[in-house]
Amino acid sequence: MKGIDLEGRVAVVTGGARGIGRATARALRDAGAKVAIGDVDATQTALTADELGIVGVRLDVTDSASVESFLDEVESMLGPVDVWINNAGIMPIGSVLEQDDNIVRRAIDINVLGVMNGARSAARRMVTRSGGRIVNVASVAGRMPAPGMAVYTGTKFAVVGFGDALDAELEHRGVRVSTIMPSFTNTDLISGTKPGPLTRPVEPTEVAAAVLTVLRRGRRQAVVPKRLTSGTALWQLFPRPVASAMRRWFGLDRVFLDVDADRSAYEQRIAGAPADQPGKQAN
DSSP: OOOOOOTTOEEEEETTTSHHHHHHHHHHHHTTOEEEEEESOHHHHHHHHHHHTSEEEEOOTTOHHHHHHHHHHHHHHHOSOOEEEEOOOOOOOSOTTTSOHHHHHHHIIIIIIHHHHHHHHHHHHHHHTTOEEEEEEOOGGGTSOOTTOHHHHHHHHHHHHHHHHHHHHHGGGTEEEEEEEEOSBSSGGGTTOOOOGGGOOBOHHHHHHHHHHHHHHTOSEEEESGGGHHHHHHGGGSOHHHHHHHHHHHTTTTTTTSOOGGGHHHHHHHTTOOTTSTTSSOO
16 A cells, blocks of 8 residues: 655544553654644643643543544644554453453453544544545554463454454545554553563554554554564464464463562553543553
8 A cells, every 4th residue: 555754744643641652643743743642641641742742632532422522623723634543552461260341341442442433533534535544553462362361362353353354445445554563562561571581572662663664655564573573474373282382482371471569550540540540541
């Protein structure tokens, strides 16, 4: 698909108050785009927007009315949205048999429904102008399952499939959809985990760079780090014994089951923090 020049484009980043979203907003701004971030944490959104010199508006991606209201406000200030980055997400980990029903529902609402709400609302407006780009931030987990990530992996598998199908549906209407699949990223999402030497966390800026690359070059997908591209693409073809051996080799067999107390603050936030507290919807 054809890439786009980001100079002067209006770009939105959900979950933009911190982490990957913040880094992506900064990169888009530096590329010449007019940037707006949306995040459920209104206080941190305002702080980040002020620091970066961009627009910040509170956004609850699980609520389609909030998404529409957010779009109206952003477009009234910056003009029609050309680029929509679905970044908001949470990462519950641990034994799926012990996870609370509430956190399972929240993961689906934010990670899956939130992506669908944002993409559908943005695309409805983009097709009227016969042009636009949507980028969904999924995860390597959307291709490579691991123990302790059943719920999170399920949501990211959904994001990968949804993005591919939406791209096929909207291709002839001028709107293209791309998917970014980061591995371990140095944000609150991996707090309390101990990645092995073969799964060194990447920085949010590396993911942000991949977002810009798929936009500029018109790529369908990107894995971060790039060296995992082939392995993750082939993962579903591995026989079970090979997949098990690979998980052990990469240190993925226990890393999401054996977590320490450093994760407790993040888990409390994603389990149902008040709407204006950090961490609810930020990658």
